[in-house]
Amino acid sequence: MMTYTKRDVVRRVAESMDEPMIQAEPWVDAVIVAIREIMMSADTECRIEIRDFGVFEVKETKAKPKARNPKTNEVIYVPAHRKTHFKPSKLMKKFLRQPLEDVKKK
Template sequence: MTYTKRDIVRKISETKNLPMVQVEPWVDDVIVALRETMMEANPTCRIEIRDFGVFEVKLTKAKPKARNPKTNEVIYVPEHRKTHFKPSKLLKEFLRQPLESVDQE
């Protein structure tokens, strides 16, 4: 199942008893703030949201001898940044439960 931003807005509007039109700008603002913070990372950053997880922008090393699998050509891949998400302890413990026990809840 894939959830979209609209699904998140709908869920929040139902829990807060507010119209979706009123909730959507707030959800947009949070997403834009996270994205802009990560894009402004110089060169790394860490965004920690308690009981949810940590978003990080990390550096990767340059790879002077990477290989293109289609052509077998050896290419150089420069150093760049990547994103990483580490779930919180609470979220990690929930996700590690066997599927049978989650279905019964």
């Protein structure tokens, strides 16, 4: 599996904008920080919609009074908390639904 880092994203943005990486990096950082700050500052739930990419959501989970620790089989209480969720756009879903044979030929 190929793992991409923020540096790879900066490189791709710099190439598409025909700019050096050192100029593109602050912009990529600023976008990532802005998304992170919006998600972290949300009261309980929030939704960030980026057209043709997807939706980032912070959702509230319910408390689980009778959860089980699989290692010890002990019954534990898990308090309500928040979680992140990503839902891809229609464009991305359409691409990801292509048969793998078609994708590997390209």
